[in-house]
Amino acid sequence: MPEHGQCGWPAGRLMSALAGSWMLLSQPVWAAFSIPGYELVYNAPQETTLQDNDLRHAAEVWQQMFDAARSHIDLAQFYVANEKGSLLDGVLARLRAAGERGVKIRFLMEEKGVGLSTPETLTALKAIPNLELRVIPFHRLTGGIVHAKYLLVDGKEAFVGSQNFDWRALEQIQETGLRISDPQTVQQIQAIFDQDWQAQALLAESKPVPKPARQAVASAPQGNYLVASPRDYNPGGVIDSQVALPRLLASAKSRIRVQVMDYAPLAWGEKGSRPFYAPIDNALRSAAARGVQVELMVANWNLKKPEVFWLKSLSLVPNVQLKVVTIPPASRGFIPFARVVHSKLMTIDGTTAWVGTSNWSGGYFDNSRNLELVLNNASMAARVDALYSQLWNSRYAAPIKVDFDYPVPHPGREFE
Numbered sequence: 001m002p003e004h005g006q007c008g009w010p011a012g013r014l015m016s017a018l019a020g021s022w023m024l025l026s027q028p029v030w031a032a033f034s035i036p037g038y039e040l041v042y043n044a045p046q047e048t049t050l051q052d053n054d055l056r057h058a059a060e061v062w063q064q065m066f067d068a069a070r071s072h073i074d075l076a077q078f079y080v081a082n083e084k085g086s087l088l089d090g091v092l093a094r095l096r097a098a099g100e101r102g103v104k105i106r107f108l109m110e111e112k113g114v115g116l117s118t119p120e121t122l123t124a125l126k127a128i129p130n131l132e133l134r135v136i137p138f139h140r141l142t143g144g145i146v147h148a149k150y151l152l153v154d155g156k157e158a159f160v161g162s163q164n165f166d167w168r169a170l171e172q173i174q175e176t177g178l179r180i181s182d183p184q185t186v187q188q189i190q191a192i193f194d195q196d197w198q199a200q201a202l203l204a205e206s207k208p209v210p211k212p213a214r215q216a217v218a219s220a221p222q223g224n225y226l227v228a229s230p231r232d233y234n235p236g237g238v239i240d241s242q243v244a245l246p247r248l249l250a251s252a253k254s255r256i257r258v259q260v261m262d263y264a265p266l267a268w269g270e271k272g273s274r275p276f277y278a279p280i281d282n283a284l285r286s287a288a289a290r291g292v293q294v295e296l297m298v299a300n301w302n303l304k305k306p307e308v309f310w311l312k313s314l315s316l317v318p319n320v321q322l323k324v325v326t327i328p329p330a331s332r333g334f335i336p337f338a339r340v341v342h343s344k345l346m347t348i349d350g351t352t353a354w355v356g357t358s359n360w361s362g363g364y365f366d367n368s369r370n371l372e373l374v375l376n377n378a379s380m381a382a383r384v385d386a387l388y389s390q391l392w393n394s395r396y397a398a399p400i401k402v403d404f405d406y407p408v409p410h411p412g413r414e415f416e
Contacts, residue, residue: 032056035380037182038224038373040355041161042387044174045327045339049394052387058163059087059170061179065153066094072104074193075151076369077165079113082121086167092121096128105131108197110138110146136200141209142230144368146196148357149177150189157181158189160371162342162357172330172338176345176387178355178373188226189371191235196369199233212236220247224375229358229365241358241372242279242365248348248374249283252292256284257388258346259297260360263314264307267362274306277362281314288319297388297397299340300326303406307361312402323397334414341391344372345384352376353384 033040033054043057044050066073073095082088099105107125109117114135125133138146150160161177163169180186199209215236227241228234249256265281266274288294294317302311303324315322327339346354356372358364375381391397 033383034179035375035377037180037185038375038377038380039179040380040383040387041159041177041179042175042343043163043170045172045330047330048174048327048396050174050391050396052390055387057087057170058159058161058175058177059091061159062091062151063094065151065157065159065179066091066098068157069098069103069153071154072106073098073151073153074106074108074190074197075165076108076146076148076193076196077113078110078145078147078149079116079164079166080109080121080125081116081118081164081166081168082124083167087170088165088167091170092124095131099128099130103130106193106197107131107133108146108193108200109133109135111135112137112139112145134197134200134204136196137203138196138369140203141199141233142367144230144363144366146369147364148228148369148371150193150357150371152186152190152193155190156183156186158186160189160357160373161355162344168335168338169342172335174327174341174343174391176343176355176384180373182224185224185226185373188228188235188238192228192238192369192371195233195235209233221374222376224373224377226371226373227356228371229369230367233369241356241370244372244374245354245365246279246283248346248352248354249280249287252287252348254349255293255295256287256346256348257295257385257392258284258360259341259388259391260344260358261299261340261342262302262307262359262361263296263298264302264310264361266307266310267366275362277366279365280360281310284314284320285317288317291319294320295388295392296320296322297325297341297392298322299342300324301340301409301411303409305408308406311400315400315402322400323392324400325391325394325397327396336412340411341396345388347381347385347388350385351378351381353381355384 042055158180163175227239227244229241231240267277269275325341353375358370
């Protein structure tokens with residue numbers, strides 16, 4: 001159990017937090033783009049041309065949500081990493097303020113994310129009054145991880161997106177998410193959090209974790225809805241994303257546009273093996289074969305082997321276009337694990353949008369905790385399409401070269 005003492009931050013940390021808030025306030029104030037129940041939230045790497053003036057920044061939205069909390073805040077994150085003076089400092093200050101006024105905070109983090117986290121950030125979280133931090137070894141359930149990034153406030157609002165709880169996600173990475181107030185969707189996200197929170201407690205006591213009872217769901221849902229993974233640990237009524245995604249791709253009639261950091265029809269097997277993971281790749285190739293125009297954008301981090309071979313193979317399929325996005329280094333110098341596109345989104349036929357937390361490869365939709373939103377709304381689809389086009393037509397995106405031997409990407413260090 002974390003310490004819930006009343007120890008305050010040192011003056012230097014407090015000034016850093018205030019600096020983070022000032023950084024946010026000193027930036028242009030963006031308007032909000034929303035449809036009933038859902039607001040599209042976006043942030044881009046600094047010093048790029050990828051900013052958007054009608055989409056609010058995740059840091060602004062998170063702070064506003066924490067400020068509005070009255071009874072409880074729940075967060076599920078892969079890992080945590082702050083830097084002094086960053087926008088995340090301001091977010092942490094608002095989270096601490098919520099705890100100080102009596103809001104109960106539950107913070108669930110993936111066990112494999114502990115090593116990716118900075119010790120100072122973990123210490124800062126544990127020092128927040130009324131905050132309980134739990135670490136879940138999700139691999140003991142399914143072999144996967146908690147890769148989802150989401151939060152809930154008072155059971156009335158939620159945020160789901162590609163943004164990790166990382167200062168780089170707010171300043172140096174391209175990210176997309178949704179602020180959600182739709183009651184049914186928020187209720188389902190709350191049920192997922194409660195399921196995993198209780199699973200952690202049972203695993204900590206070496207007790208078995210029962211699988212939730214399944215409920216019948218519509219084979220072709222209408223309107224806007226949540227899908228999630230892994231299926232065996234989805235609360236009743238939550239649609240399995242591994243089933244939903246191929247079904248959506250099969251429904252496409254004219255165009256599919258996809259942006260993810262990583263794409264590969266490969267999973268992770270024993271002893272480093274990479275078994276074939278067919279569902280998504282088969283669905284995309286099938287769509288292209290029936291004349292659907294397929295556009296796929298991935299990050300340059302995806303150019304490692306063997307993944308790059310599959311990217312090149314897919315790009316050779318008629319009706320498929322594939323681009324690789326490379327964000328140049330920041331003027332401050334090399335930043336490990338930053339300057340990348342990390343959004344996970346899709347549009348279909350200009351009428352359906354998909355915004356979520358999964359990369360499109362094995363391990364995400366089959367055995368890891370991830371959340372995705374399917375929005376059958378032409379206005380939202382058009383706005384996500386515009387976001388996609390901005391990147392697709394930018395100087396950062398270039399068609400993949402099938403005859404080029406790409407150097408191995410090294411996101412964590414500047415030189416090979």
